[in-house]
Amino acid sequence: MNTGATIVKVLDRLTDAMAFVAGIIIAFVMLLVSTSVILRQLSDNSLPWNIEISEYALLYACFLSAPWVMRLDAHVRVDFVVERLRRTSETACRCLERVSDGIVCLICLAMGYYGFAVAIDLWQRDVIVTSILNWPKAPLVVIIPIGLTVTLAQVIRRVVERERSKRTCAVAEESGEGVEE
Amino acid sequence: MTWQLVLLVVFGGLVLLLASGVPVAFAFMAVNIIGALLIWGGTDPIGQFVLSIYSSISKFSLVPVPLFLLMGEVMFHSGVAFKMMAALDRWIGRIPGRLSLLAVGGGTLFSTLSGSSMASTAMLASVLVPEMQRKGYSTTMSVGPIVAAGTLAIMIPPTSLGVLLASLAQINVGKLLMAIIVPGLMMAVAFAAYIIIRSMLNPKVAPPYDAPSVPWRVRIREALLYILPLASIIFLVIGSMVLGIATPNEASALGALGCFVLAAIYRKGIKWDWLKKSMGGTVKVSGMMLLIVAGSTAFSQILTFTGATGSLVQFAADIDLPRIGILIIMQVVLIVLGMFMEPLSILMVTLPLYIPVAQALEFDLIWFCAIMLLNMEMGAISPPFGLSLFVVKGIMGDSAPLTSIYRSSLPFLALDAGVMTIMIFVPSTVLWLPALMGQ
Numbered sequence: 001m002n003t004g005a006t007i008v009k010v011l012d013r014l015t016d017a018m019a020f021v022a023g024i025i026i027a028f029v030m031l032l033v034s035t036s037v038i039l040r041q042l043s044d045n046s047l048p049w050n051i052e053i054s055e056y057a058l059l060y061a062c063f064l065s066a067p068w069v070m071r072l073d074a075h076v077r078v079d080f081v082v083e084r085l086r087r088t089s090e091t092a093c094r095c096l097e098r099v100s101d102g103i104v105c106l107i108c109l110a111m112g113y114y115g116f117a118v119a120i121d122l123w124q125r126d127v128i129v130t131s132i133l134n135w136p137k138a139p140l141v142v143i144i145p146i147g148l149t150v151t152l153a154q155v156i157r158r159v160v161e162r163e164r165s166k167r168t169c170a171v172a173e174e175s176g177e178g179v180e181e
Numbered sequence: 182m183t184w185q186l187v188l189l190v191v192f193g194g195l196v197l198l199l200a201s202g203v204p205v206a207f208a209f210m211a212v213n214i215i216g217a218l219l220i221w222g223g224t225d226p227i228g229q230f231v232l233s234i235y236s237s238i239s240k241f242s243l244v245p246v247p248l249f250l251l252m253g254e255v256m257f258h259s260g261v262a263f264k265m266m267a268a269l270d271r272w273i274g275r276i277p278g279r280l281s282l283l284a285v286g287g288g289t290l291f292s293t294l295s296g297s298s299m300a301s302t303a304m305l306a307s308v309l310v311p312e313m314q315r316k317g318y319s320t321t322m323s324v325g326p327i328v329a330a331g332t333l334a335i336m337i338p339p340t341s342l343g344v345l346l347a348s349l350a351q352i353n354v355g356k357l358l359m360a361i362i363v364p365g366l367m368m369a370v371a372f373a374a375y376i377i378i379r380s381m382l383n384p385k386v387a388p389p390y391d392a393p394s395v396p397w398r399v400r401i402r403e404a405l406l407y408i409l410p411l412a413s414i415i416f417l418v419i420g421s422m423v424l425g426i427a428t429p430n431e432a433s434a435l436g437a438l439g440c441f442v443l444a445a446i447y448r449k450g451i452k453w454d455w456l457k458k459s460m461g462g463t464v465k466v467s468g469m470m471l472l473i474v475a476g477s478t479a480f481s482q483i484l485t486f487t488g489a490t491g492s493l494v495q496f497a498a499d500i501d502l503p504r505i506g507i508l509i510i511m512q513v514v515l516i517v518l519g520m521f522m523e524p525l526s527i528l529m530v531t532l533p534l535y536i537p538v539a540q541a542l543e544f545d546l547i548w549f550c551a552i553m554l555l556n557m558e559m560g561a562i563s564p565p566f567g568l569s570l571f572v573v574k575g576i577m578g579d580s581a582p583l584t585s586i587y588r589s590s591l592p593f594l595a596l597d598a599g600v601m602t603i604m605i606f607v608p609s610t611v612l613w614l615p616a617l618m619g620q
Contacts, residue, residue: 022468023460026247030441033244033434037427055239061247062238062475065468074465075204075472076523080566082202100202107210114227121228141235 011153012071018150019068022061029054029061049132056140063147070154101159108152115145184492191216191484195530205526206469209476216483230479237478238471242348245433247467249296249339252414252433252440254459257300259444259452261407262291266308268407271395277380278387280313281326282373288330289369290408292337293415294440296344296433297466298561302331302569306576319386320585321592322376324577328562328569329372329593335524335558336365339418339436342524343554344429345470349528350536352546355422355429356615360551362419363610364600368555371596379592410446414439423618473525481533493534494541504542508549508605511535512556519560523568527560528553551611552604559597562590 032050040046069075077100085093123138191212198208210230217226256262266287273283284305291301305327313323335342338358347354380387418436421427427435445451484490497507518527539549561569564587574586604611 019461019464019468023464026251026463026467027460029244030248030251030434030437033431034438037421037431037435041426051241054244055241058243058247058471059235059239061464062468062471065464066472069465069468069472072465075206075469076526077202077204078199078522078526078566079202080521081200096201103198103201103203103211104207107207107214110214110227111210111231115231118228118231137235140239141231144231144234 008157011150011157015067015071015150015154018064018147022064022068025057025061025064029057052129052131052133052135056135059140060143063143066147067150067154070151071158073158097162098159101155104155105152105159108148108155112145112149112152115141115148119145184487184489187484187487187489188493191487191489192530199522199526205523205529206472206476209473209480209529213476213479213483216487217479220483220486233478233482234475238475240348241430242354243344243471243474244430245296245339245344245354246341246470247463248433248437249341249344250300250467251437251459251463252339253291253295253297253300253334254462255437255440255444255455256291256294257304258455258458258462259448260455261440261444261447262294262304263308264407264447265290265411266304268403271400271403273392275389275392276377277384277389278322278326278376279390279392280309280316280318281322281376281380281387284309284326285330285369285372285376288327288333289337289366290411292330292333292365293339293418294411294436295334296339296341298332298334298342298558298569299466299572300462301334302328302572303576305331306573310573310577314580316390317388320581321589322380322387323589324570324573324581324586325589325593326372326376328567328573328590329596330369331569331572332558332561333365333369335561336361336368336555338362339433340554341467341470342528342557344433345474345525346528346532346550346554346557349474349532350546350550352550353615356547356618357550357554358419358422358429359614359618360547360611361554362614364551364555364604367603367610368597368600371600372593375592375596410443414443470525473529477529480529484533490534490537494537497538498541504544505605507538507542508544508552511538512552512601512605515553515556516559516563519556519563519567521566522560523566524557524560527557545608545612547615548604548608548611552601555597555601555604559594559601562594564590 032047033054036047036050082093082096085096119138119142122141123136127137128134129137129140194215195208195212198211199205203211213230214227217230220226266283269287269290270283273279273286276282287308288301288305291304295301309327310323334340338361340358340361343357343361344354347357376387380389414436417439418432421432421435422429441451444455448455481490500507502510515527515531518531522530535553536546539546561567564570567590570583570586570590574581574583577586
């Protein structure tokens with residue numbers, strides 16, 4: 001197996017694992033919040049920190065799932081111009097795809113870089129979220145650049161695969177999954 | 182730079198990025214980063230943007246987004262929704278447009294369990310389309326009712342899009358969910374009435390046939406087994422809110438847990454096949470929705486900081502038109518956007534301007550957002566790019582050309598517009614249930 005294939009395999013495993021954890025997090029939030037309500041109704045006890053944990057969990061679920069959603073090509077996009085171009089000009093369509101992927105790469109790169117810088121700064125200054133749990137803020141914020149960095153890797157992988165296979169614009173589009181609400 | 186120019190640059194840039202096929206979440210991020218760099222300079226704004234994403238997503242009010250989606254996914258993939266449809270089928274006799282009415286009835290019932298219009302539409306289409314084709318139903322009477330009833334999931338609680346709208350507009354989620362119940366039911370009644378009248382006037386579009394005779398004993402047994410237990414889910418979501426047992430955010434967790442319990446009972450345990458599909462569907466759609474929220478977080482701040490929002494609000498207040506006229510213009514703009522964009526993107530683009538204008542014009546925000554939500558529902562079935570139309574097209578394949586699918590949605594769009602008109606001119610249809618909740 002060549003290096004490229006190994007990297008792709010590792011990347012896919014990582015992406016799948018992150019999405020799997022995102023699913024577990026959502027199920028965990030469901031159980032946590034339900035338990036808190038049931039406890040409150042049955043006794044005087046409840047889990048006052050459940051709101052705070054759920055909020056952090058939601059942030060993690062969002063950015064852990066982002067690379068997987070990107071791999072499925074399920075990030076919603078307005079594609080009627082691309083659709084029109086697909087029928088009229090193959091070159092223009094491919095060009096537009098490259099521009100679009102390039103913009104996504106730049107955004108992920110910038111947000112990833114400055115996101116890590118912000119997280120490191122928060123860590124060094126020992127900033128905490130003033131609330132029930134007084135949780136340090138850096139481990140929370142850091143999931144944003146982590147998620148976007150793996151998303152960047154997925155976009156690069158898609159671009160490389162498309163350019164290598166010299167797939168047509170139409171085939172590349174059709175290979176993506178549909179989007180949902 | 183004048184506010185008109187700021188609006189032109191910001192929205193022009195956004196439209197350009199969206200038209201280039203950049204995913205909506207990343208198009209918003211790009212506009213926000215460029216806007217922030219131009220306004221504040223340096224690289225600090227990117228770091229600030231990261232922190233504002235953290236603040237915008239780690240909100241308890243967004244918890245119902247994945248959990249309402251999870252409800253629909255569990256009901257769909259576990260097969261409970263299909264059993265419900267079969268039980269409902271036993272109760273509908275020989276009436277005009279029988280299968281189309283079944284679509285509306287099933288869609289309405291499923292909407293009380295699902296926050297996802299796509300899951301609802303896919304379920305209805307996969308169950309009913311083959312049978313409709315066998316019975317010789319026209320595309321108008323098969324596709325139309327399915328896409329219309331599927332999108333009732335947006336207008337009947339629980340609704341993920343409604344929760345997002347309430348969260349972004351900073352209004353009471355519970356009150357908005359209550360406010361859309363009556364209009365949602367009005368839509369279902371309007372759809373049913375249209376189907377019956379159309380089928381009576383032109384039986385060819387939905388050929389009548391004798392429904393298999395089912396003994397009452399079987400009907401009642403199936404209703405008790407597969408329809409009545411669904412009331413427990415409705416109670417967990419709506420009842421717990423109304424009785425003050427849970428907040429709307431907590432009710433979503435109870436509803437999702439209830440769906441899991443129900444599915445586990447029907448399927449004799451939690452099976453990996455439907456669990457994997459349900460969780461996968463939920464992670465995919467909620468991840469996509471939350472990233473759009475994250476991306477658009479600084480959008481309204483930029484519009485406000487540049488003075489564009491304030492100036493536009495002043496402009497709207499100074500227009501020599503009755504308030505209702507401005508409201509109608511705003512809704513027409515949404516309808517046009519709905520033809521080309523999907524609902525969540527429209528909300529993200531328009532809310533930063535619409536909410537301040539609605540406040541300046543002293544509209545009740547619950548009423549205003551309920552009307553907006555109906556408009557989003559219309560967007561999901563508006564040609565040429567309504568997402569629900571493509572879901573049905575995917576299931577029907579070559580048996581239905583896209584043009585006939587487009588045509589079939591038009592009568593239902595007109596009915597939606599009729600309900601919207603009632604909501605605008607008779608606000609009590611929207612506001613009386615939330616008022617009861619307040620008492």
